[in-house]
Amino acid sequence: MTLSIRPDVNSAAQVVSSLSTQQLPTVTETEMLQAVRTLLIGLGENPEREGLKDTPKRVVKALQFLTKGYHESLDELLNGAVFTEDANEMVLVRDIDIFSSCEHHILPIIGRAHIAYIPDGKVIGLSKIARICEMYTRRLQVQERLTLQIADALQGLLKPQGVAVVIEATHMCMVMRGVQKPGSWTVTSAMRGVFAEDARTRKEFMNLVRHNTNFHS
Ligand SMILES: Nc1nc2c(ncn2[C@@H]2O[C@H](COP(=O)(O)OP(=O)(O)OP(=O)(O)O)[C@@H](O)[C@H]2O)c(=O)[nH]1
Numbered sequence: 209m210t211l212s213i214r215p216d217v218n219s220a221a222q223v224v225s226s227l228s229t230q231q232l233p234t235v236t237e238t239e240m241l242q243a244v245r246t247l248l249i250g251l252g253e254n255p256e257r258e259g260l261k262d263t264p265k266r267v268v269k270a271l272q273f274l275t276k277g278y279h280e281s282l283d284e285l286l287n288g289a290v291f292t293e294d295a296n297e298m299v300l301v302r303d304i305d306i307f308s309s310c311e312h313h314i315l316p317i318i319g320r321a322h323i324a325y326i327p328d329g330k331v332i333g334l335s336k337i338a339r340i341c342e343m344y345t346r347r348l349q350v351q352e353r354l355t356l357q358i359a360d361a362l363q364g365l366l367k368p369q370g371v372a373v374v375i376e377a378t379h380m381c382m383v384m385r386g387v388q389k390p391g392s393w394t395v396t397s398a399m400r401g402v403f404a405e406d407a408r409t410r411k412e413f414m415n416l417v418r419h420n421t422n423f424h425s
């Protein structure tokens with residue numbers, strides 16, 4: 209598809225942002241490689257030198273891996289692992305390592321997620337909680353949206369009594385560049401059902417996840 213310049217927009221970026229995801233042009237692997245090559249030249253590098261010759265290929269492959277969540281679906285990753293169970297106490301999977309990429313700079317967001325739910329007749333395979341987390345982290349994200357998406361996915365799949373998600377993460381765009389604050393951690397939470405309504409349940413969850421936020425602890 210060729211992008212046509214319309215009178216109401218004045219940049220290619222605006223043209224693209226005015227299209228829905230379905231309408232976006234298809235980009236070939238060769239075009240992606242070329243884009244990285246152009247970037248290298250723009251940065252003052254020689255893409256032909258030995259160390260950089262395969263870099264466009266490596267960068268494209270790495271970025272495809274880091275955004276593979278776009279091609280995954282809840283249905284597939286779940287593989288039917290939702291079970292009927294007469295359980296109604298909190299299930300918490302804490303300290304799930306997360307590696308996402310911020311959508312503003314495509315730089316890493318590194319941290320941990322703590323995910324809890326209180327079942328209402330249905331439980332989910334524990335590994336699937338981490339897999340849901342993985343699917344949404346492997347996309348270009350803002351931490352707030354990532355947190356909400358995980359909570360909403362679990363809420364939708366299990367219709368539990370409640371879901372709680374806390375993510376604590378450090379953003380490389382705030383560490384390696386920009387404001388350069390290596391010690392900063394961003395904490396986001398999403399509470400659904402009883403976790404939103406009942407302060408005692410929320411407190412119990414928070415007590416269970418409270419720990420030293422040092423990533424290397
Ligand atoms: N709310 C939110 N902001 C984020 C996240 N990741 C990165 N950001 C912020 O996105 C903002 C983008 O701001 P801009 O001023 O457009 O970009 P910038 O000039 O690179 O900003 P600086 O990082 O301040 O240098 C920055 O404040 C980032 O810290 C995130 O997960 N959530």
Ligand SMILES: [Zn+2]
Pocket residue numbers: 310311312313314315379381382
């Ligand atoms: Zn960023």
